[in-house]
Amino acid sequence: DPDRQLKGKVAVVTGGAKGIGYAIVDNLLNNEVKTVIIVDKNRARGLKAEEQLNCKHGGNRTVFIYGDITKHLDRVSEQIFQCYGCVDILVNNAGILNEYDPKKTIETNAMATVLWADRFYNCMRKDWGGKGGTIINIASISAYMSDPFLYFYKASKFAVLGLTLGMGHEYNYLSSGVRMFAICPGLTRTDLTLSQQMTVDEQVEVFSRFTEVALWQSANHVGEVAVLLFRTASTGTAYTVVGGAPPVESPDRENTTVDFILSL
Numbered sequence: 001d002p003d004r005q006l007k008g009k010v011a012v013v014t015g016g017a018k019g020i021g022y023a024i025v026d027n028l029l030n031n032e033v034k035t036v037i038i039v040d041k042n043r044a045r046g047l048k049a050e051e052q053l054n055c056k057h058g059g060n061r062t063v064f065i066y067g068d069i070t071k072h073l074d075r076v077s078e079q080i081f082q083c084y085g086c087v088d089i090l091v092n093n094a095g096i097l098n099e100y101d102p103k104k105t106i107e108t109n110a111m112a113t114v115l116w117a118d119r120f121y122n123c124m125r126k127d128w129g130g131k132g133g134t135i136i137n138i139a140s141i142s143a144y145m146s147d148p149f150l151y152f153y154k155a156s157k158f159a160v161l162g163l164t165l166g167m168g169h170e171y172n173y174l175s176s177g178v179r180m181f182a183i184c185p186g187l188t189r190t191d192l193t194l195s196q197q198m199t200v201d202e203q204v205e206v207f208s209r210f211t212e213v214a215l216w217q218s219a220n221h222v223g224e225v226a227v228l229l230f231r232t233a234s235t236g237t238a239y240t241v242v243g244g245a246p247p248v249e250s251p252d253r254e255n256t257t258v259d260f261i262l263s264l
C-alpha cells in the first residue's frame with residue numbers, strides 16, 4: 001500500500017524540537033521521508049534540531065518553522081500548504097504537563113491538537129479534492145489509566161483519544177482517505193518528565209513512589225514505534241507503548257460499526 005510507505009513523503013511534527021517529537025523526526029528521516037517540518041515554540045531548540053538533523057541526515061530534509069500551536073495555526077499552516085501542499089503526514093505531538101495551569105493544558109494538549117487535526121484533515125481529505133494522508137496523535141497511557149494523578153493532563157489526553165477514535169473512524173476514512181491513529185506512551189525520559197510543576201503538591205510523594213516503580217522508556221523507542229505503526233496501524237485505533245516494549249493495540253471501546261452505520 002503506497003499510503004503506508006514513508007519514502008518520498010512530507011511530514012509535519014509539532015513539538016519536534018526535542019523529546020518524543022525529535023525522536024519521531026529522527027526516525028522518519030532514517031526511513032526515507034523526503035522532508036520533515038518541525039513546528040515548535042522553542043526557537044533556539046528548533047534551530048538546533050534543524051542543524052543537528054541536517055548534519056546527520058543531509059540534504060536539508062529538516063525544516064524548522066517557529067510557531068506556537070495555540071496561537072499560530074493560520075500563519076504556519078498557510079506557509080506549509082503554500083510551500084509543500086497539504087503534506088502527507090501530520091504528527092500532533094506538542095504537549096505540556098502543568099497541573100497548576102489546567103486552562104493552558106487543555107488549550108495546548110486538547111484544543112490545539114483538535115484544531116491542527118481539523119485544518120490538515122480538511123486539506124488532505126480526498127472528498128474535498130485532497131490526496132489523503134495520515135495524522136498521528138500523541139496521547140498518553142494516561143488516557144487509558146484510572147489513577148489519581150495528573151487529572152487535568154489526563155482530561156486533555158482523553159480528548160486526544162476521543163478525537164482519534166471519532167475523526168479517524170473507518171466510516172470517515174472511507175470518504176476522506178485520511179488515516180488517523182493515536183500513540184499512547186507510558187513514562188518516557190524527556191524534559192517533560194523532569195518538570196517541576198508536574199503534579200499537585202499534595203500528591204508529590206505518592207506520585208514519586210509510583211514513578212519509581214513504573215516502567216520507563218527512551219524517547220527513541222517511541223520514535224521507532226511511530227515508524228512501525230505508520231506502516232501497520234489501521235485508522236481509528238490507539239496503541240499503548242510502555243517500558244520499551246512493542247506497541248499493544250489499546251482495548252476496544254464500544255464501536256458502532258461501519259456496516260451498521262451503512263445499514264441505517
Ligand SMILES: NC(=O)C1=CN([C@@H]2O[C@H](COP(=O)(O)OP(=O)(O)OC[C@H]3O[C@@H](n4cnc5c(N)ncnc54)[C@H](O)[C@@H]3O)[C@@H](O)[C@H]2O)C=CC1
Pocket residue numbers: 014015016017018019020021039040041042045067068069070093094095096108138139140141184185186187188189190191192193
Ligand atoms: N514524556 C512522557 O513520559 C510522555 C509524553 N507524552 C506526550 O508526548 C508529547 C511530547 O512530550 P515530551 O517529548 O515528553 O515533551 P518535551 O517537553 O520534551 O517536548 C515537548 C516539545 O513541544 C514543544 N511545545 C510545547 N508546547 C508547544 C506549543 N504551544 N507550541 C509549539 N510547540 C510546543 C516544546 O517546546 C518542546 O519542544 C506530549 O504531547 C506529551 O504529553 C505522552 C506520554 C508520556
Ligand SMILES: CCCCCC(=O)/C=C/C=C\C=C\C=C\[C@@H](O)[C@@H](O)CCCC(=O)O
Pocket residue numbers: 097139140141142145147149150185186187188192193194195196197198199204207208211
Ligand atoms: C500517570 C501516568 C503517566 C503517563 C505518562 C505521561 O503521559 C506523563 C508523564 C508525566 C510525568 C512523569 C513524571 C515523573 C517524574 C519522576 O521523575 C519523579 O521523580 C518526579 C517527582 C514529582 C515531582 O513533582 O517532583
